Amino acid sequence: MSDTTQTGPTPASPAVGEATGKRGEMLAADGRPLKSSLNRALRRQKLRALGLIAPLLIFVLVTFIAPIADMLFRSVENDIVSNTLPGTVEELNDWDVATSETPDEAVYRALYYDLFLAAEAKEHTKLGSRLNYEKTGLSSLFRSSGRGLDDFGDDYLDQLEEIDERWAEGAFWYSLMTGSGEADESYLNGRVRTLERMTTENLPGDVGFAPSAEIAALLPETTHAYSDFASYTALVDGDVVAEEDPWESVYVGLMNDLQTADLAAYSGPEVDALRAAQAADIPLVSAKDFFAEEDEDWVDPSVWSTIQTYSPRYTPGYFLNSVDMQLTPEGMEMRPDNEQVYIKLFKRTMFMSLMITGSCILLGYPVAWLLANLPMRKANLLMILVLLPFWTSLLVRTSAWKVMLQQQGVINDVLVWLGMVDDMNRLVMINNQFGTIVAMTHILLPFMILPLYSVMQGIPPTYLRAAKSLGATNWTAFWRVYFPQSVPGIGAGSILVFILSIGYYITPEIVGGTTGTFISNRIAYHISSSLNWGLAAALGTILLGVVLLLYWAYDRIVGIDNVKLG
Known part of the structure; x- marks a missing residue:
């Protein structure tokens, strides 16, 4: 049996070994693995194609997708009630519409302070227009009531001036509210955020005021109203808080606080004026009676049920109205036949x-x-x-x-x-x-x-x-x-x-x-x-x-x- 002769290179010849890597994978001309080079080339090709269509894609996103997304959001958005009447909405959580009775005094007080700030910011008419979609007549109710809010505090101011003329001076109030103790920055920051949500604007800047923690605990409603006044005066009007006379709502808050305030242990600035005002025993008018006198609709439970029903930030009410239904405190129901369109x-x-x-x-x-x-x-x-x-x-x-x-x-x-x-x-x-x-x-x-x-x-x-x-x-x-x-x-x-x-x-x-x-x-x-x-x-x-x-x-x-x- 004779040996066979073999011609040509063997399978392990150097000519073949130069085209493969250490692990046997194919290599490209630059020495990289062929698979990696192909993936890299495909990525470059996709990025090049994306760059070509990017202007059209951006145009479609801006002019088509974004408006549709905004439309979908607006169809459920409903934050105007909670942003404009935050205190009122919070107090209304404990009110049961099934009782067919009007809310208690705390709700009307919260409404007064919220509505006063909204009226100063010219936002109460927008709120009235929104609620008027659900109940006819609320637009005129909010508009007319916003014009008469000053009358509530004017009566208190006149009686306080007879006791001490300094009650009408901005510097006197600034001294009283800043006090002598530690300042409560968190309270003021909360009122600023409320103002920003109400006006839907970013309000940068320094208010130049912060109530003292002692005053905030002693006179909570006064601090609430004065902080609203200070925030709006400094951030919106651009005026110095200490030089401006306070709003009428501040006097309403003071009268309410003086009914229960314990001034015996307080020794801060203007304590004598506070004690004299408390000793004068000025007659207190309830906020509920004030609003009832302004417009009898404020003692209509259906008005408050509408505010309560549409107080959440998101609502299905718009979609229900689109199919001739309505959202009520009892749930969803069809609109009357004459309103189905x-x-x-x-x-x-x-x-x-x-x-x-x-x-x-x-x-x-x-x-x-x-x-x-x-x-x-x-x-x-x-x-x-x-x-x-x-x-x-x-x-x-x-x-x-x-x-x-x-x-x-x-x-x-x-x-x-x-x-x-x-x-x-x-x-x-x-x-x-x-x-x-x-x-x-x-x-x-x-x-x-x-x-x-x-x-x-x-x-x-x-x-x-x-x-x-x-x-x-x-x-x-x-x-x-x-x-x-x-x-x-x-x-x-x-x-x-x-x-x-x-x-x-x-x-x-x-x-x-x-x-x-x-x-x-x-x-x-x-x-x-x-x-x-x-x-x-x-x-x-x-x-x-x-x-x-x-x-x-x-x-x-x-x-x-x-x-x-x-």
Whole structure:
């Protein structure tokens, strides 16, 4: 048996060993492992692609995602009550609306101090407007009561001045409230944060005042009112606290504190004036009686139940109002029949949007078929006519329909001239659903024609000729061969027209009257007129949810992959 000879390099030759690493992995030209180099190259490629689309991504985030997120937040946000009336909301936690009785004196005192600060900051009218959405009349109640708050403290000031004229001086009050002991910075900081939440502004700066801990314990209501005065005077008005006369609410707090204050052990500044004021035994007027005299609605339990119900920072009330329900202390319930409007508007919006979409399909399909099958020169001429409405203002087109459809308009005049309509019984085609459907069909028709034309242009005409050569009639060839291939264009056009029509508000506002308006008109009203942005956000969120639900249903039934624009 003879040995076999072997030619060429062996498997372990140096030529092969130079292309592999110590562990046998393949190496790139730079000596790095090939897998690491590939991953690094892919990362660079992805970062390069991200850099190219970053401007568009930022634009979409800022102009689309952020507004939607803000809308979703506004639909549940409700911090104006708790920020404007923090003390009142806290005291109301112990009040039971089921008793059908008004709250106790502590609630009215807290309301006075909260409302006084809010009135100085001009925030009480905003609070009244918010609560007026839930109970009519609260806006005027807060506005009128805010104007009469000074009267409560003025009577006390007059009687204190008869005892000691220094009670009207800012320097005297500053000396009294700062005291001689340790300052209570935490109390003042809490009042500053309350002011910031109420005004929704950042208020940097030094107040230049802090109540003494001894005074804060001895005169708690006075310290509360004076700290509000000092914070607002220094941070908002920019004045020196010691040089300004205190608010009338400070005197109300002092009178309440002097009823129970133990001045025997107190020896701080202005102690003699405090003792003289306490010894004078000035008659005390309850805050409840003051508010009842200002407006009898303040002793109406339903007013307080509304404040209590909408005191949490987040509320489902806007969404409930959007579906003709309301939030009450007993829970959720339907609104009275004469106040139910939004469900009807949602139904009308869905119905009319579907009618407009169907009208655009019926009118747009023949036009698109004509464009796709005519010679190029004629098709281009017709395409110019299709695109011509885009060169005309939407407002002009809508106003033109208002002129044409009115009872003394062009269409009625022609029908009367032809003898089809009696002059005394002209057709009512404006300020109703018919007018809205006609005007919006005209405006949205190009959005149906263009996708249909794009799809039909890609259907080979030989298919129809082949069907006819096999014995099919013109109708059978169209229905069995041509139409199924044009369905993706119908789907694309229907989605465009339906989504555009469901959010239209200019055309329905001009030609729709009271029966042809959409839910979008109500959203625009709450944004621009009633300023009820929370309800507008809730309505918009529901409308967005309905569109997404219909989109999902369309995808399940037809398949979004079958929708083509060309």
